Amino acid sequence: MSKQKESLVQHHVAHHFDTAEQEFSTAKLGMWVFLVQELLFFGALFVAFFVFKYLYPEMYVEAHHHLSWKMGALNTIFLITSSFTMVMGVRSAQTNQRRATKNYLFATMLLACSFLVVKYFEYAAKFHHGLLPPHFFFGEGVHQTLPIFFGLYFVMTGLHGIHVLIGIGLIAWLMYRNSRGEFNSEFYTPVEMVGLYWHFVDLVWIFLFPLFYLVG
Amino acid sequence: MAHAVNEGSYLTNPKGWKSWLLTLDHKRIGIMYLLFIVISFALGGFFALALRLELLSPAKIIFTAKQYNQLFTLHGAIMVFLFIVPSIPASLGNFVMPLMLGAKDVAFPRLNLASFYIYVFGAIFCVYSMISGAADTGWTFYTPYSTTTNTSVISMTLGAFILGFSSILTGVNFIATIHKMRAKGMNWFRMPLFVWALYATAIIQVLATPVLAITLLLLILERTIGVGIFDPTIGGDPVLFQHFFWFYSHPAVYIMILPAMGIMSELVTTFCRKNIFGYKTIAYSSIAIAIISFLVWGHHLFVSGQSDNAATIFSILTFLVGIPSAIKVFNWLSTMYGGSINLKTPFLYFLSFMVLFCVGGFTGIMLGALSLDVYFHGTYFVVAHFHYVMMGGTVMAFIGGLHYWWPKMFGKMYSEFWGAVACFFIFVGFNMVFFTQFILGAKGMPRRYFNYLDQFQPLHAFSTMGTWVLGLGFLIMAFYLIDSLINGPPAPANPWGGMTLEWHTQSPPVTHNFDVAPVVDHDPYDYRRIDG
Numbered sequence: 001m002s003k004q005k006e007s008l009v010q011h012h013v014a015h016h017f018d019t020a021e022q023e024f025s026t027a028k029l030g031m032w033v034f035l036v037q038e039l040l041f042f043g044a045l046f047v048a049f050f051v052f053k054y055l056y057p058e059m060y061v062e063a064h065h066h067l068s069w070k071m072g073a074l075n076t077i078f079l080i081t082s083s084f085t086m087v088m089g090v091r092s093a094q095t096n097q098r099r100a101t102k103n104y105l106f107a108t109m110l111l112a113c114s115f116l117v118v119k120y121f122e123y124a125a126k127f128h129h130g131l132l133p134p135h136f137f138f139g140e141g142v143h144q145t146l147p148i149f150f151g152l153y154f155v156m157t158g159l160h161g162i163h164v165l166i167g168i169g170l171i172a173w174l175m176y177r178n179s180r181g182e183f184n185s186e187f188y189t190p191v192e193m194v195g196l197y198w199h200f201v202d203l204v205w206i207f208l209f210p211l212f213y214l215v216g
Numbered sequence: 217m218a219h220a221v222n223e224g225s226y227l228t229n230p231k232g233w234k235s236w237l238l239t240l241d242h243k244r245i246g247i248m249y250l251l252f253i254v255i256s257f258a259l260g261g262f263f264a265l266a267l268r269l270e271l272l273s274p275a276k277i278i279f280t281a282k283q284y285n286q287l288f289t290l291h292g293a294i295m296v297f298l299f300i301v302p303s304i305p306a307s308l309g310n311f312v313m314p315l316m317l318g319a320k321d322v323a324f325p326r327l328n329l330a331s332f333y334i335y336v337f338g339a340i341f342c343v344y345s346m347i348s349g350a351a352d353t354g355w356t357f358y359t360p361y362s363t364t365t366n367t368s369v370i371s372m373t374l375g376a377f378i379l380g381f382s383s384i385l386t387g388v389n390f391i392a393t394i395h396k397m398r399a400k401g402m403n404w405f406r407m408p409l410f411v412w413a414l415y416a417t418a419i420i421q422v423l424a425t426p427v428l429a430i431t432l433l434l435l436i437l438e439r440t441i442g443v444g445i446f447d448p449t450i451g452g453d454p455v456l457f458q459h460f461f462w463f464y465s466h467p468a469v470y471i472m473i474l475p476a477m478g479i480m481s482e483l484v485t486t487f488c489r490k491n492i493f494g495y496k497t498i499a500y501s502s503i504a505i506a507i508i509s510f511l512v513w514g515h516h517l518f519v520s521g522q523s524d525n526a527a528t529i530f531s532i533l534t535f536l537v538g539i540p541s542a543i544k545v546f547n548w549l550s551t552m553y554g555g556s557i558n559l560k561t562p563f564l565y566f567l568s569f570m571v572l573f574c575v576g577g578f579t580g581i582m583l584g585a586l587s588l589d590v591y592f593h594g595t596y597f598v599v600a601h602f603h604y605v606m607m608g609g610t611v612m613a614f615i616g617g618l619h620y621w622w623p624k625m626f627g628k629m630y631s632e633f634w635g636a637v638a639c640f641f642i643f644v645g646f647n648m649v650f651f652t653q654f655i656l657g658a659k660g661m662p663r664r665y666f667n668y669l670d671q672f673q674p675l676h677a678f679s680t681m682g683t684w685v686l687g688l689g690f691l692i693m694a695f696y697l698i699d700s701l702i703n704g705p706p707a708p709a710n711p712w713g714g715m716t717l718e719w720h721t722q723s724p725p726v727t728h729n730f731d732v733a734p735v736v737d738h739d740p741y742d743y744r745r746i747d748g
Contacts, residue, residue, distance in 0.1 A: 016320035
């Protein structure tokens, strides 16, 4: 630990705060409020999902057979594990373990990338079979309303995928700042905030997976 | 307290246009917002003048029917998304709220600047829509028309989508600021009521705006890749769009009116020189309005085929909004009772609000009644109602607040005489335009029509002439306000005898707001403390 201390960058409390404690608790409150708006953002989509599930239950059952639950399950494992490595990353930052912070953040990033790779193969299969949003749909199915399911599928998993991408960018930014020795037990706000964001992204997937893949 | 103006005030310290564009100072960001918001208001107002001109006679005067549809869409979209939603919180709120709390800045100054640039970025898309075959859907973008028209719907909705994030981030910032940045000794019930109103507004901004964002995104995707959920030809439901849209847009009208109510509370105490009547009920009624606002969206869909049970429940919930709103109005009236009333320009707008908002509120209750709404829905009665609330309410309070804090913002006094003259023209002009429309609506004139029966012409012509009176009022205001910046006498720190903290620093304030961090040990409007 003493070896790492050499290159620590001292954090300065921003001019409009009185104490570091006030600064940290303000950032945390802001982040939670931001996540509430994220919840509402996805919430409307979930409402749409349930409205059409209620209207066309048989179509949903047919549609979910076109999705691979194994790939979905694999991705679920990736994301849950990444939530764990993220927590450990935050913990390491709080306890001045710079190297461990780096490793955990890197593992989180790797898992996030694996998620996107699996998603790529899933999307490719859908493109191949024409199971696409209505304007591009050329797949085969019993129900006429099938394109609605895939419209929702691509919008919801696509938006979630964009959130994963943003998460990867944020983790890369954390790793850069960590390499400069900016985080320690006195100051780890960005790690904690990105951590909160990352858990939210995971949580969205925890709902998307059973809803889309395990309808029956 | 007569500080020499411009001695290191936020306006000139630091110097240079770059220091403005990259500023993190909430006061400068508020001023930049104010500039853009006023430009948007002028643009939206120009479209209103143009479309009212076309309605002078039932026959075509200047514009074709399609151009007319584009005009009212641009008027609505600009006024709602570029002007009225950000108007009070982002400009006056940004400037005044941290001062009122005794803080040095908002909680996240960089986020504040980002909100401003997101706003500008969104505005660019709206302007692009204007010049590339403007949308003709009305500001509500109802499907299926909005997914099939060949006008520039995507750039307008994308603009509104981006503007939504500006609004959300301002809300996040304000909530964190109000929770964490209050001066020593300022507990929740020592906050000025404008701050309470901004807090309630921020809650709605954070909870409702994302739903609008996703709805507009779905509309954009529907037009590009197709999502299907709004498309009846493959089993989608266009009415779902209306539900989504109003889930945001009804709370959004409270985003527009709540900050206005906050300004009203400030004006009434200062210009009656009396403690506010029922501080806590006003504070709680703001929160109550914010909560109820989420449960009333169905009153926009009484004739869209929702079930009778749903319509009845939405109707009852709609009446409930009247209660906290009326509490506020009665409390303001009671504050005036026995006060020493000072009829300065801001207070003239306070009085205008009281009259116009009550008319708007009562007609809102009428529209919330099921049987009446079936008759009034889609007529000029609705147009008149929401202009009484939005313009008669929010815009009056915005102008009142602008005049109230003008000396604080720029350190200059304007002409009280011309202020009163402008207010007179605006009040008279406004009623000419919109009271006429209540009558038109009651007689059955449908809204958004290019053409009308000859029998409606006298009323339409009168309404159009009202817009000229109204426009003249705003023109006078523009002249004397700009003149005050150049020739106005310097403003003292506290020209109106206000009690809240923003009056305890010089006009205009120093860059870091207060030379000595304020400590609060009394109620915000405790006039007995100084008047004995």
